[in-house]
Amino acid sequence: MNTHFREPSGTSPRYAVLFPGQGVQRPGMGEPWRSTESWELVESVSRASGFDVAELLLTAGQDTLSRTDHAQISVFTASLLAWSEFRRRESDARVGAVAGHSLGEYTALVAAGVLSVADGAWLVGERGRAMARAARQRNGAMAAVMGGDIDAVADLVASLQREDADLWVANHNSPQQTVIAGSRTAIDAAASRATASGLRCSALPVSAACHSPYMEPASAALRRALGMTHFAAGVLPVVANVDARAHYGGSQWQELSGRQLVGRVRWVESLRTLHEELGCTDFLDIGPGGTLASLARRTLPEVPARKFTAPATVPA
Incomplete structure (x- = not known):
């Protein structure tokens, strides 16, 4: 129940x-x-x-876009384009707060006025390159575990950690989906054990163990970049992945963004904070795909969630 904010009946979302x-x-x-x-x-x-973003957005194939650094700057830019058009097309819409899933947190910081477009783009470029280097140094894997709650998945991970497996909880995406990350061997073992426990486990098409200690080699480069970046006061609260709390702008984001690289994405808690503490009545997924609207519906089915759609393309 929302104990911090009550939306008057009959008002816009x-x-x-x-x-x-x-x-x-x-x-x-x-x-x-x-x-x-x-x-x-x-x-x-x-x-x-430092990327040719137009080429990535218009002509690059899936193999090129699957590269970590290419994927991150592409999704960041496509999301910014959608955000900009949303503000143009729905200029009267009320936005109470923003949040981004992993990389999306940098888009959220730009949308909130904490980062400039140039600083956000530079940080995403540096982050993507650092993560790509870390993945080459130590190949990893990720998998989505479904059919059980976070406690069941955490128990599964803990059982393998006791056997010296490199395995961690990476993302808590919905009450029914938790993503794990670690070595390929550990992910394979987790998949086998999950099936035996009545859970479903699906490997993700990545070669990096994001949001785990496997990304630690990227931390130094990212923290250097963060330390060189100005984080403004901002105009909207941003709910951070690492603690699911609302933060405004300022240098605190240097520490929060540094922790996020190797820490768990607390998405379920973040959605609840947005609705229950910050008084947001509707979720709006802005950017490629529609995954976040779907996760929001699964987490808080009583809260409307929609996707901001792209304009229709006109044939040449």
């Missing part, structure tokens, strides 16, 4: 805007935005990050 992370990228995902006023953001992101 107070949105919690959700930005997706790596994994939702797909070829051609920039095409719907190409003829919009917001497309000018692509040049700004390219210049700040």
Whole structure:
């Protein structure tokens, strides 16, 4: 129950805007935005990050987009394009708070005015490159475990850790889905044990164990970049992945973003904070895919959740 804020009946929605992370990228995902006023953001992101973002958004194939650094800057930019158009098309919409899943947290910080577009793009570029290097140093794997709650999955992970397996809980995405990360051997063992326990386990198409100690080699480079970045006061609260608490801008995000690289994404708790403590009445998924709207419905089915759709493309 919302004990902090009660929305008067008959008023317009107070949105919690959700930005997706790596994994939702797909070829051609920039095409719907190409003829919009917001497309000018692509040049700004390219210049700040050092990537040819237009090529990634328009012509790159799935293999190219699957690379960690390419995926992250692509999803970040596509989400920014969608956010910019949302503010143009629904200028009267009330946004109460924002949150982003993993990489999406950087998009949320830009949307909240904590980071400039240029600083956000530069950080995402540095983060993606550092994570790609870490994954090459130590190949990892991730899997989604479904059919049990977080406690059941945590028990499964703990049982394998007692056998010296490199395995951790990475994301708590919904009451029915928890993502684990670690070595390929540990993920395979977890999948076998999960099936025996009546759980379903599905490997994710990644070669990195994100949000686990396997990303520690990337920490030094990311923290250096964070230390060189200005975090402004911002205009909206951002719910952080690592503690599921609302934060405004300022240098606290250097520490929060550093912890996020190797820490668990507390998405279920974050959704509850957005609704129950910050008084958001509706969830709005802005960016490629529609995964976050789906997770919101599974977590808080009584709260409306929708996807902000891209404009229809006009054939040449």
